[in-house]
Structures are given as C-alpha cells and as structure tokens.
Amino acid sequence: MPPRNTPRLHLREMTDDDLDEMAALLGDPRVMEYYPHSKDRTEAAEWIRWSRRNYAEHGFGLWLVETRTGEFIGDCGLTWQTVNGIPHLEVGFQVKPSAQGNGFATEAALACVDHARELAVSPVLVAIIHRDNRPSQRVAEKLGMHRNPELRHKSPVHDVFSLDL
Numbered sequence: 311m312p313p314r315n316t317p318r319l320h321l322r323e324m325t326d327d328d329l330d331e332m333a334a335l336l337g338d339p340r341v342m343e344y345y346p347h348s349k350d351r352t353e354a355a356e357w358i359r360w361s362r363r364n365y366a367e368h369g370f371g372l373w374l375v376e377t378r379t380g381e382f383i384g385d386c387g388l389t390w391q392t393v394n395g396i397p398h399l400e401v402g403f404q405v406k407p408s409a410q411g412n413g414f415a416t417e418a419a420l421a422c423v424d425h426a427r428e429l430a431v432s433p434v435l436v437a438i439i440h441r442d443n444r445p446s447q448r449v450a451e452k453l454g455m456h457r458n459p460e461l462r463h464k465s466p467v468h469d470v471f472s473l474d475l
C-alpha cells in the first residue's frame with residue numbers, strides 16, 4: 311500500500327502506462343544532474359520494473375506522485391540501499407522541473423516518513439545525497455534529517471542524512 315494522500319498529492323504504484331512521464335523525468339538532465347547520467351527510455355522502463363519488484367518483494371518502493379487532480383509530479387518513496395555495507399531504508403524523491411519549488415518533494419517525502427514509521431521495518435531512515443545537491447539536502451533537513459558522518463555510502467561524493475524513526 312502506498313502512503314496516505316497529502317493535502318495536495320496522491321502517491322500510487324507505477325505501472326508500464328507511466329513510461330512516457332517517467333522517461334521524460336529520468337531523461338531530463340536537470341533532474342539527473344547528480345546522477346551518473348540521464349536515463350533513456352529502456353532504463354526508465356527498467357526503473358518501473360525495479361519499483362514493481364520492490365512493491366511485490368517488500369510492500370514498498372518508489373511511488374508515482376501526482377496532484378490530487380492527476381497531474382504528474384515525479385516519484386518518491388522507500389527503498390533498501392546499502393550504507394556501511396548493510397541495507398538501510400532510504401527515502402528518495404524526484405520532481406519534474408516545472409513543478410519544483412512548490413514544496414511537493416517535502417510534502418510527498420513527509421508522507422513516506424510517516425509510512426516508514428508505520429511499517430516499522432527499520433529504526434533509521436536515510437537519504438543518500440550528493441554533497442553539492444543543495445535542494446535535496448534542504449528537503450532532507452525539512453524532514454528532520456541530519457548529515458550523519460558515521461554512515462557512509464560507497465560513493466565518496468555522497469553524504470548520508472539520517473533520521474531515527
């Protein structure tokens with residue numbers, strides 16, 4: 311089950327029907343600035359398949375985020391990521407450029423934080439963020455997360471933010 315609706319947003323499972331919008335999101339160099347490279351349509355399809363595997367295996371993953379009136383906004387959700395060599399629960403978020411700066415990532419991610427507490431699968435929530443990605447760091451801070459120097463991701467240019475659940 312996805313997190314509850316927020317005042318402005320609806321989170322739901324991605325399907326293959328979302329490929330056009332997910333390919334536009336993941337193919338946008340502004341959205342992918344801090345990722346190794348923008349994703350092509352085949353890689354976006356794999357992203358959807360990976361999310362659907364996560365729903366099936368864990369009951370959560372990255373959900374598609376849209377407004378309550380159905381406008382595509384991006385994705386946000388919970389995945390297992392390796393930190394300090396072991397799986398940690400991560401909150402992740404991506405918002406299309408035309409919708410950025412409206413508090414949507416924070417609003418969606420807060421619903422995911424509440425959801426993570428209810429799932430009770432981990433005592434800690436992390437966010438792995440490129441050291442130059444200030445917008446993402448701000449979102450993490452607004453979720454109540456802090457940079458945690460004791461937690462390391464394999465990438466030397468990423469910091470790990472954490473929140474005790």
Ligand SMILES: CC(C)(COP(=O)(O)OP(=O)(O)OC[C@H]1O[C@@H](n2cnc3c(N)ncnc32)[C@H](O)[C@@H]1OP(=O)(O)O)[C@@H](O)C(=O)NCCC(=O)NCCS
Nearest residue numbers: 341403404405410411412413414415416439444445446448
């Ligand atoms: C990170 C991202 C999801 C934020 O989405 P958003 O909906 O615009 O986020 P919000 O509006 O909830 O909050 C963004 C915060 O960053 C701040 N911000 C935006 N650009 C900034 C910049 N260049 N420098 C400093 N702060 C910045 C905003 O002012 C806001 O903080 P505030 O409320 O204190 O003013 C969006 O920028 C994005 O999709 N980036 C590309 C993908 C990505 O990096 N995802 C995260 C991977 S860890």
